[in-house]
Amino acid sequence: MGKERDNMFLDVKGLSISYGDIRAVQNVNFYMEKGELISIIGANGAGKTTIINSLMGLVPVQSGTIIFKGQDITKMPAHKRARIGIRIVPERSRVFPRLTVYENLLTGMYGMKNKVSPEKSILQLYEIFPILKERKNQLASTLSGGEQQQLAIARALVSEPELLLVDEVSTGLMPKLTQEVFSVLETLNKEHQLTILLVEQNAFVSLEISTRGYVLETGQCVLEGPATFLMDNTRIKEVYLGH
Amino acid sequence: MITIGTLIAIQAIAVCGLNVIVGYAGQISLGHAAFFGIGAYTAALFATKAGLSFWASLPIVIAISALIGLLLGLPSIRVREDFLAITTIGINFIVEAIFRYVPFFGGALGIGGIPKIAFYGVRLKGISFFILCLVFLFLVIGLCYWLKKSWASLACYAIREEEQAASTLGISPVKFKLLAFVIGTAIAGIGGSLYAHYMQFISAGDFSFPISVGFLSMLVLGGMGTLWGPVLGTLILGILPEIFRPLVDYRILLYTILLLIMIRFQPGGLLGEGSAMRRIFEPLLRVKR
Ligand SMILES: Nc1ncnc2c1ncn2[C@@H]1O[C@H](COP(=O)(O)OP(=O)(O)O)[C@@H](O)[C@H]1O
Ligand SMILES: [Mg+2]
Numbered sequence: 001m002g003k004e005r006d007n008m009f010l011d012v013k014g015l016s017i018s019y020g021d022i023r024a025v026q027n028v029n030f031y032m033e034k035g036e037l038i039s040i041i042g043a044n045g046a047g048k049t050t051i052i053n054s055l056m057g058l059v060p061v062q063s064g065t066i067i068f069k070g071q072d073i074t075k076m077p078a079h080k081r082a083r084i085g086i087r088i089v090p091e092r093s094r095v096f097p098r099l100t101v102y103e104n105l106l107t108g109m110y111g112m113k114n115k116v117s118p119e120k121s122i123l124q125l126y127e128i129f130p131i132l133k134e135r136k137n138q139l140a141s142t143l144s145g146g147e148q149q150q151l152a153i154a155r156a157l158v159s160e161p162e163l164l165l166v167d168e169v170s171t172g173l174m175p176k177l178t179q180e181v182f183s184v185l186e187t188l189n190k191e192h193q194l195t196i197l198l199v200e201q202n203a204f205v206s207l208e209i210s211t212r213g214y215v216l217e218t219g220q221c222v223l224e225g226p227a228t229f230l231m232d233n234t235r236i237k238e239v240y241l242g243h
Numbered sequence: 244m245i246t247i248g249t250l251i252a253i254q255a256i257a258v259c260g261l262n263v264i265v266g267y268a269g270q271i272s273l274g275h276a277a278f279f280g281i282g283a284y285t286a287a288l289f290a291t292k293a294g295l296s297f298w299a300s301l302p303i304v305i306a307i308s309a310l311i312g313l314l315l316g317l318p319s320i321r322v323r324e325d326f327l328a329i330t331t332i333g334i335n336f337i338v339e340a341i342f343r344y345v346p347f348f349g350g351a352l353g354i355g356g357i358p359k360i361a362f363y364g365v366r367l368k369g370i371s372f373f374i375l376c377l378v379f380l381f382l383v384i385g386l387c388y389w390l391k392k393s394w395a396s397l398a399c400y401a402i403r404e405e406e407q408a409a410s411t412l413g414i415s416p417v418k419f420k421l422l423a424f425v426i427g428t429a430i431a432g433i434g435g436s437l438y439a440h441y442m443q444f445i446s447a448g449d450f451s452f453p454i455s456v457g458f459l460s461m462l463v464l465g466g467m468g469t470l471w472g473p474v475l476g477t478l479i480l481g482i483l484p485e486i487f488r489p490l491v492d493y494r495i496l497l498y499t500i501l502l503l504i505m506i507r508f509q510p511g512g513l514l515g516e517g518s519a520m521r522r523i524f525e526p527l528l529r530v531k532r
């Protein structure tokens with residue numbers, strides 16, 4: 001295709017991952033440019049979580065390479081990736097239930113590159129997520145599912161990451177809340193130039209705010225292209241959008 | 244009475260150290276008596292062979308306990324949790340065997356003639372030694388309070404709660420577990436030093452595996468991860484055998500049964516979250532916040 005891939009923000013080549021005998025991801029290739037918002041969509045069990053966890057360093061890569069800002073991070077441990085600006089909003093949010101909202105946000109401060117005052121960074125987040133400010137002294141376990149998702153996003157954002165990995169943020173959310181959370185992600189991408197990788201079963205909402213997308217089926221990438229192209233694709237319409 | 248109180252205070256210090264390892268960082272340790280012993284033997288050797296006072300040797304004792312904690316902790320912490328229990332038991336037996344069989348450490352006879360502690364020229368004994376131990380206990384509790392409140396504790400908490408999630412926040416699990424291990428062993432070393440100078444005679448048996456089980460029982464009874472749990476647990480298990488004399492012979496059985504009962508029915512301990520004691524005292528604690 002002649003695409004210049006030497007100075008990509010994120011470049012994943014030939015990624016394969018297995019759990020014992022189960023081949024979860026097979027030879028997946030994708031890239032991201034700085035400031036992009038892209039989606040990897042696929043049905044349950046397609047390998048989305050596996051891919052995103054491998055980017056964070058939570059599952060070992062069997063073969064292939066992950067290059068982040070020119071640096072090979074394929075074998076780097078998770079906490080070091082967090083420190084060079086990669087943060088994850090994990091599947092089902094997984095905030096610390098017995099810490100307050102504020103304390104949960106503080107845990108996000110830990111591995112920061114440039115230490116801004118915690119208060120300042122958290123205050124900015126309260127503007128984006130007003131509900132968290134209201135609930136700041138409440139235990140995270142007392143939050144609703146949607147609020148916990150917002151907290152998980154905010155916790156990932158405290159350290160001002162460069163790449164945000166978001167795993168199925170729409171799971172378990174009511175459609176209205178899903179829209180809200182996605183519009184926050186869109187704002188973060190458009191106004192704060194945050195590079196975001198979404199993995200979603202909910203193809204429609206995520207493609208709507210994405211520039212490009214990849215379609216994953218049983219661990220393999222079967223289709224890729226601009227979001228508008230994917231949304232028009234008849235196969236996608238049938239399988240994911242329910243048309 | 245004073246003797247019991249002093250020994251309880253000294254043990255409580257060691258249990259506070261164990262609390263940093265087990266309660267704060269969530270790592271099981273069944274060899275804590277070894278580090279208590281390392282502190283005691285270091286102090287005893289410096290006192291008897293080099294003529295150093297308790298005060299002069301204290302920084303060295305802390306440093307050596309911490310260093311050995313670091314060296315032994317480094318490989319231990321990387322193993323899986325259930326292995327860690329076995330590894331620390333192994334450490335306990337090895338350390339005890341070294342004390343028992345290496346002549347430098349007094350061999351089977353142990354080390355005797357350790358002087359009492361002097362404070363501005365006054366030799367501390369009886370109540371004054373007890374007070375000294377209480378002062379150290381409060382200093383250690385102060386340190387634990389600070390650890391609980393600091394950032395590091397939030398990181399420790401995150402690791403204990405969910406190691407993987409913590410690592411995605413930039414927290415290095417290995418680093419923090421090791422830090423907790425080292426702080427915990429250093430605190431045990433302080434307790435050991437006080438123990439050596441109080442007993443004036445120590446031998447390998449004082450730091451055997453059953454003692455480690457005792458420490459862990461005290462901690463689990465009082466409440467892992469709580470500030471005052473270690474003190475309460477040590478107090479109860481320290482006094483109980485004194486009241487019911489026959490229990491002394493069955494101490495280890497008592498500890499083990501207690502450990503199992505607590506883990507089954509009240510894993511948070513007497514002062515743990517959601518415990519009956521906690522519910523009674525909670526209103527009081529609230530005010531202080
Ligand atoms: N820890 C694991 N152990 C074994 N198999 C796993 C594990 N995690 C996921 N898998 C398998 O890998 C495949 C991809 O899973 P996953 O990445 O979670 O998919 P998705 O997030 O798209 O639903 C599935 O077949 C799943 O059963
Ligand atoms: Mg998934």
